[in-house]
Amino acid sequence: MVQQITEGICITVETFYNKDQSNPLLNEYTFAYRVSIDNNSNFPVKLLRRHWQIFDSNGSHRDVEGEGVVGQQPIMEPGESFQYMSGASIRTDIGRMAGTYQMENMLNKKLFNVTIPEFDLIAPYKMN
Secondary structure, X not given: OEEEEEOOEEEEEEEEEOHHHOEHHHXXXXXXXXXXXXXXXXXXXXXXXXXXXXXXXXXXXXXXXXXXXXXXXXXXXXXXXXXXXXXXXXOOOEEEEEEEEXXXXXXXXXXXXXXXXXXXXXXXXXXX
16 A cells, blocks of 8 residues: 655555456456545545556556546545545556546645555565
């Protein structure tokens, strides 16, 4: 599990290898990740966009950008949290992800980026 705070917004990420959806013989490795977003600031925020960078151990890299997360653009009042699960597939049994969320301060309408800390995607058998 990794965690990072940007402007009072705490991002925590936990990853899971999805053995049932992976096929190592075809170089398909699927991972799930749970993201918790805690608004520890003193203003309400809205998550507008996401930008992910996904890397595998072959040196492949791809960017994923879009509105919101899992079809939502959650608004979090001070002290509130939002949690969601999503996933990613890569071509190797080791990789990593990192990114940013674009947030809006709902009081002054200022946009700011929140860092999603880098986290590893590692098939459990690689850790032995």
